[in-house]
Amino acid sequence: MEFEEKTIKSELIYDGKVTKYIVEDVLLPNGKQSKREIVRHDGAAAVIAFTDDQKLLLVKQYRKAIEKISIEIPAGLKDAEDENGLKTAKRELEEETGFQAQVWSFITSFYSTPGFTDEFLEIYEARQLIKVDNPLPKDEDETIEVLALTFEEAWHAYEEGHLRDSKSVFALFYWKMKKIQGFN
Amino acid sequence: MEFEEKTIKSELIYDGKVTKYIVEDVLLPNGKQSKREIVRHDGAAAVIAFTDDQKLLLVKQYRKAIEKISIEIPAGLKDAEDENGLKTAKRELEEETGFQAQVWSFITSFYSTPGFTDEFLEIYEARQLIKVDNPLPKDEDETIEVLALTFEEAWHAYEEGHLRDSKSVFALFYWKMKKIQGFN
Numbered sequence: 001m002e003f004e005e006k007t008i009k010s011e012l013i014y015d016g017k018v019t020k021y022i023v024e025d026v027l028l029p030n031g032k033q034s035k036r037e038i039v040r041h042d043g044a045a046a047v048i049a050f051t052d053d054q055k056l057l058l059v060k061q062y063r064k065a066i067e068k069i070s071i072e073i074p075a076g077l078k079d080a081e082d083e084n085g086l087k088t089a090k091r092e093l094e095e096e097t098g099f100q101a102q103v104w105s106f107i108t109s110f111y112s113t114p115g116f117t118d119e120f121l122e123i124y125e126a127r128q129l130i131k132v133d134n135p136l137p138k139d140e141d142e143t144i145e146v147l148a149l150t151f152e153e154a155w156h157a158y159e160e161g162h163l164r165d166s167k168s169v170f171a172l173f174y175w176k177m178k179k180i181q182g183f184n
Numbered sequence: 185m186e187f188e189e190k191t192i193k194s195e196l197i198y199d200g201k202v203t204k205y206i207v208e209d210v211l212l213p214n215g216k217q218s219k220r221e222i223v224r225h226d227g228a229a230a231v232i233a234f235t236d237d238q239k240l241l242l243v244k245q246y247r248k249a250i251e252k253i254s255i256e257i258p259a260g261l262k263d264a265e266d267e268n269g270l271k272t273a274k275r276e277l278e279e280e281t282g283f284q285a286q287v288w289s290f291i292t293s294f295y296s297t298p299g300f301t302d303e304f305l306e307i308y309e310a311r312q313l314i315k316v317d318n319p320l321p322k323d324e325d326e327t328i329e330v331l332a333l334t335f336e337e338a339w340h341a342y343e344e345g346h347l348r349d350s351k352s353v354f355a356l357f358y359w360k361m362k363k364i365q366g367f368n
Binding site: 001002003004005007013014016017018019021023024026028029030032034035036037038039041044060061062063064065066068069070072108109110111112113114115116117118119121140141143145164165166167168169170173174176177180181 | 305350
């Protein structure tokens, strides 16, 4: 079975700070033509960070795209497409929460929504956190509040719709699974 | 703490089939200005569909945005922003796989990546599947192959990187949790 869509024409519509918006004319496997709207993105990394008393570090921030305050696990953009994801994760944890971690492990990675963007997200778990005296400064355009929530508190934020993005919902179900297994 | 970013100017850059690309000038809580790139999307629904012999229905398709063949749980766009997500899920399961289901339950929902898009995805579980004689036709520009995989086969596709989008990775970890609980 033939799946590939061949690019006939690719047009850069907008070259932004975080995204590039591209429209491509493609030749489908069935011989017909179609258009594909594509958002290019350098990728990101996120952190499931647990405190020693088994709370999850979360950040509260305004998300203009959804016009809502959103509670999410710490995350941020790669400095460049080829930046090591663990390096991004360590920087973002420190910038957004003021913590470093002594134990890191890779949990998963995924394309956010490959129907229209190549954004790829790596998720790490961080434990044995240490508060840093002079942490890396936040990005200039970020207003962030740091929260440390128990499982029940985080699940409540999820049920109320305040924690509802893919990486943070994943993190919460991952935590639930760990609790069922008896690891946390 | 003040979080909200006020819109100073909103410019529609491109009005596409699936997405609208918008650039907004915003006033930050700290009084500074910034730009936000926003992809407007009507939302989607996806289905974790189990066969009676505990296999997961998956669809294989080419994703132009990542230039790869991708194995994903069945999903599709809402006909309109206010379409009921369960209706979307039922239609997409039938269109993409040729199956209807007798038992439906809501599992979760999330914003794919609220840093730049309002795309919201609802995920349902479907059981007691029935093959339909004359299913709803696929979208004209979709080339799809249907797979029914065991947990081990699906996990292998994940480890090999063929199944790597947020909704399908969520589905796989959800399935893993169910297996730990002894439900599947």
